[in-house]
Amino acid sequence: MEINIQKRVLQKNETEADKNRNWFRDQKVFVLNMMSSPGSGKTETLCKTLGKLMPEIRVGVIVGDVCTTNDADRLQVTGAKVTQINTDQFGGDCHLAAHLIEDSARKLGCEDLDLLIVENIGNLVCPAEFDIGEDARAVVLSVTEGEDKPLKYPLMFQVADAAILNKIDLLPYLDFDAPLAVENMKNVHPGMPVFEISAKTEEGFEPWLSWLRTKVKEKLG
Amino acid sequence: MHEMGIAEQLVQIALDAIPEDMENPRVEILNLRIGKLASVVEHSLTFCLEIVTKDTPLEGVRLVIEEVPIVIRCQSCSREWEADTPMFKCPDCSDAKVTLISGREIEISSMELAD
Numbered sequence: 001m002e003i004n005i006q007k008r009v010l011q012k013n014e015t016e017a018d019k020n021r022n023w024f025r026d027q028k029v030f031v032l033n034m035m036s037s038p039g040s041g042k043t044e045t046l047c048k049t050l051g052k053l054m055p056e057i058r059v060g061v062i063v064g065d066v067c068t069t070n071d072a073d074r075l076q077v078t079g080a081k082v083t084q085i086n087t088d089q090f091g092g093d094c095h096l097a098a099h100l101i102e103d104s105a106r107k108l109g110c111e112d113l114d115l116l117i118v119e120n121i122g123n124l125v126c127p128a129e130f131d132i133g134e135d136a137r138a139v140v141l142s143v144t145e146g147e148d149k150p151l152k153y154p155l156m157f158q159v160a161d162a163a164i165l166n167k168i169d170l171l172p173y174l175d176f177d178a179p180l181a182v183e184n185m186k187n188v189h190p191g192m193p194v195f196e197i198s199a200k201t202e203e204g205f206e207p208w209l210s211w212l213r214t215k216v217k218e219k220l221g
Numbered sequence: 222m223h224e225m226g227i228a229e230q231l232v233q234i235a236l237d238a239i240p241e242d243m244e245n246p247r248v249e250i251l252n253l254r255i256g257k258l259a260s261v262v263e264h265s266l267t268f269c270l271e272i273v274t275k276d277t278p279l280e281g282v283r284l285v286i287e288e289v290p291i292v293i294r295c296q297s298c299s300r301e302w303e304a305d306t307p308m309f310k311c312p313d314c315s316d317a318k319v320t321l322i323s324g325r326e327i328e329i330s331s332m333e334l335a336d
Contacts (some may be wrong), residue, residue: 188307
């Protein structure tokens with residue numbers, strides 16, 4: 001006997017994500033989901049970004065890692081409200097699901113925030129599949145990785161609203177072909193803005209900050 | 222490794238769809254539709270499913286997967302095409318934004334129960 005079902009398998013997560021989105025709208029907070037492979041420099045990029053956005057923009061961060069509070073400790077120094085999710089308590093998941101964000105965002109409190117950044121778990125595969133109720137997604141690629149990462153992990157770059165190419169201060173010492181990396185990103189996601197920056201030297205930050213400020217302003221009205 | 226979460230959701234959806242009055246139900250086949258762009262590894266999903274279906278009416282279930290092609294539409298000229306490689310740029314409008322029409326599906330279409 002065949003039973004017709006016709007359901008999206010991740011429907012439960014999508015329902016939770018929609019619930020989050022409604023709550024974030026009521027709280028008047030813009031939510032950015034930041035994703036990348038491990039070691040691309042997400043946390044350092046965020047530390048420098050927060051330093052430049054605050055106090056004009058009030059920022060909170062939810063940090064996701066399998067283990068440790070190292071990243072949250074680094075971000076705390078900026079003065080932002082920070083909370084850490086360790087997924088080893090939930091089976092060691094390699095991504096943040098919507099229900100985890102709901103718990104953490106409510107614990108953190110968003111009523112005094114303009115921008116909530118979710119630093120997702122370092123992974124270019126799984127986080128791309130899971131909507132968390134965010135307004136925009138940014139993916140970070142660094143020049144110590146391969147230029148073809150966007151072609152190997154196309155979904156991540158297809159679902160991102162913006163990309164950052166980080167660690168450009170290292171370009172003189174590497175064989176990395178930055179124009180090719182940018183071209184690969186644009187082939188996967190035509191029209192996506194790509195910001196070439198160095199979180200270490202702070203080179204190239206202004207266009208990225210301006211993109212983020214505009215997004216926050218658009219949401220807050 | 223999000224296949225474990227997908228396997229758990231599949232089991233839940235299938236269990237919910239079994240008619241309440243059915244005695245000793247046994248689900249033999251799950252018919253899925255998986256987009257080519259979705260990050261699902263069939264071997265991993267089968268492996269995870271074996272674990273989470275143990276001692277349930279789905280134990281020993283077989284997956285039949287229909288692969289859904291990646292279809293892209295250019296937002297500028299409305300051209301639609303099937304992409305075999307991750308090159309989603311419109312051949313005519315280069316930097317114009319595109320819409321993903323299909324290719325991200327992770328869906329269960331039906332299940333087959335033993336008579």
